[in-house]
Amino acid sequence: MNSVILVKHPLVSDRLRTLRDRETGTELFRRALRELGLVLAVEATRHLPTRETTVVTPLGVEARVEEVDSARCLLVPVLRAGLGFVDSFFEFLPKAGVAHVGVARDHDTLEARVYLSSVPGNAFEYDHVFILDPMLATGNTSVKVLELLREAGCSSDKVTLVCAFAVEPGIERVVRGFPGIRIVTASIDPVLNDSGYIVPGLGDAGDRLFLT
Numbered sequence: 740m741n742s743v744i745l746v747k748h749p750l751v752s753d754r755l756r757t758l759r760d761r762e763t764g765t766e767l768f769r770r771a772l773r774e775l776g777l778v779l780a781v782e783a784t785r786h787l788p789t790r791e792t793t794v795v796t797p798l799g800v801e802a803r804v805e806e807v808d809s810a811r812c813l814l815v816p817v818l819r820a821g822l823g824f825v826d827s828f829f830e831f832l833p834k835a836g837v838a839h840v841g842v843a844r845d846h847d848t849l850e851a852r853v854y855l856s857s858v859p860g861n862a863f864e865y866d867h868v869f870i871l872d873p874m875l876a877t878g879n880t881s882v883k884v885l886e887l888l889r890e891a892g893c894s895s896d897k898v899t900l901v902c903a904f905a906v907e908p909g910i911e912r913v914v915r916g917f918p919g920i921r922i923v924t925a926s927i928d929p930v931l932n933d934s935g936y937i938v939p940g941l942g943d944a945g946d947r948l949f950l951t
């Protein structure tokens with residue numbers, strides 16, 4: 740299975756335009772991120788197992804159908820920006836569990852420090868885990884979150900990291916450290932600057948989502 744999936748779609752390109760534009764205000768930014776998250780959610784859930792069952796249609800005829808048990812999925816939004824994808828994933832996975840993880844970046848060293856985690860001890864019991872983090876930059880944050888999941892017994896082949904923007908060094912760091920992980924992203928941008936920002940990117944995703 741290809742570990743990095745770059746989602747190409749005209750609507751994705753259009754929402755990336757909105758997100759990148761520094762003239763985009765908070766309301767529109769939130770909306771564009773949520774809409775982008777819907778497309779990414781479709782791609783990120785492509786491999787989920789389905790269970791065969793039957794329903795009776797309005798014609799009184801039994802039809803064989805398939806269902807997804809969304810309660811078997813765990814969403815791990817990385818604060819703050821990952822919150823921008825939660826509602827998108829709830830649209831398709833309404834019964835998914837949610838474990839918030841807060842990771843702060845030291846602005847000088849770019850080291851990541853976990854300040855909050857509600858990853859449950861039974862995370863390994865979920866069929867699939869979706870880490871929601873719109874920006875995959877150095878990979879330091881993702882590595883911390885993946886280490887938490889590993890401590891909870893969750894193997895990386897059960898994990899999909901969902902981002903809007905990624906850069907190669909961050910992708911390589913995550914894929915090398917956590918074989919079997921899938922990364923679904925809407926863009927692979929060229930570089931990181933010295934402050935750890937993706938360039939051209941969109942700036943600070945948390946600020947743009949939550950500070951008006």
Ligand code: URA
Pocket residue numbers: 820874876935936937938940941942943944945
């Ligand atoms: N986090 C952000 O919010 N933006 C970046 O460019 C990199 C990390």
